[in-house]
Amino acid sequence: MKKVIVLLGVVAFLLTSCSISKDARTKRNLLSGTWALNDVSFENNTGNFKAVLFNDVEDICLEGSEWFFRDNNSTGRYTIAPSTLCNGGDRYIRWSVVERDENYTSQLQFKFIDEKNKDISGGLGYRLNIETLTENAMTLKSNVQVNGDPVTVVYSFTKK
Incomplete structure (x- = not known):
């Protein structure tokens, strides 16, 4: 009987530790669907940029x-x-919403896969900070270095 109780406790712990937070689930639901990437811009630095992204x-x-x-x-x-x-x-892509500490924003994480959902990126991927996410608009940001100086790439989306 004790073994059954311990086993149930372990299973319950594993189920709760593997679940995503309510906030992450809400963001996943809002992300679901088709989006148009309207603008890619750069912040925190001056000049013209030409970047290869992802x-x-x-x-x-x-x-x-x-x-x-x-x-x-x-x-x-x-x-x-x-x-x-x-x-x-x-x-x-295969994607997820990553919850960070309370002081940070959530992130959209993705990696490249093929048509059969097999990883083709060797486990490497990308993380973009979710700055805003509503039913109709989304802004993602990523921080990069250009010649040792920080630059923020801003991706502005609207829902289709």
Whole structure:
């Protein structure tokens, strides 16, 4: 009998420790769906920037891209329109919302996968700070270094 009680206690502990917070679940639900990336801009530094983002495409190619997040299996994609500057097509991702300490914002985390949901990034991925997230708009930010100086990349989305 004692073994059964201990086993139930261990199972209950594991279930509660693996669950995500209510705030993360709310953000996952808000993220779910299709978003248009309207603008990529830069803060905290002056000058003109030309950046390759996510080791994929230049910032100009991400503007106008369509992002889709499916919350029931944490997969999605973003689609780049083809042009002379941009290698168009779908980029498949596995994503999650990461809760940080109370003093920090939540983050959108993703890594690249193939069409069959297999990791193609060797476990490496990206984290973007969730600055704002509503039913209709989202702003994500990432901090990078340019010649040793901090620059913040700002991604502004609207829900489709």
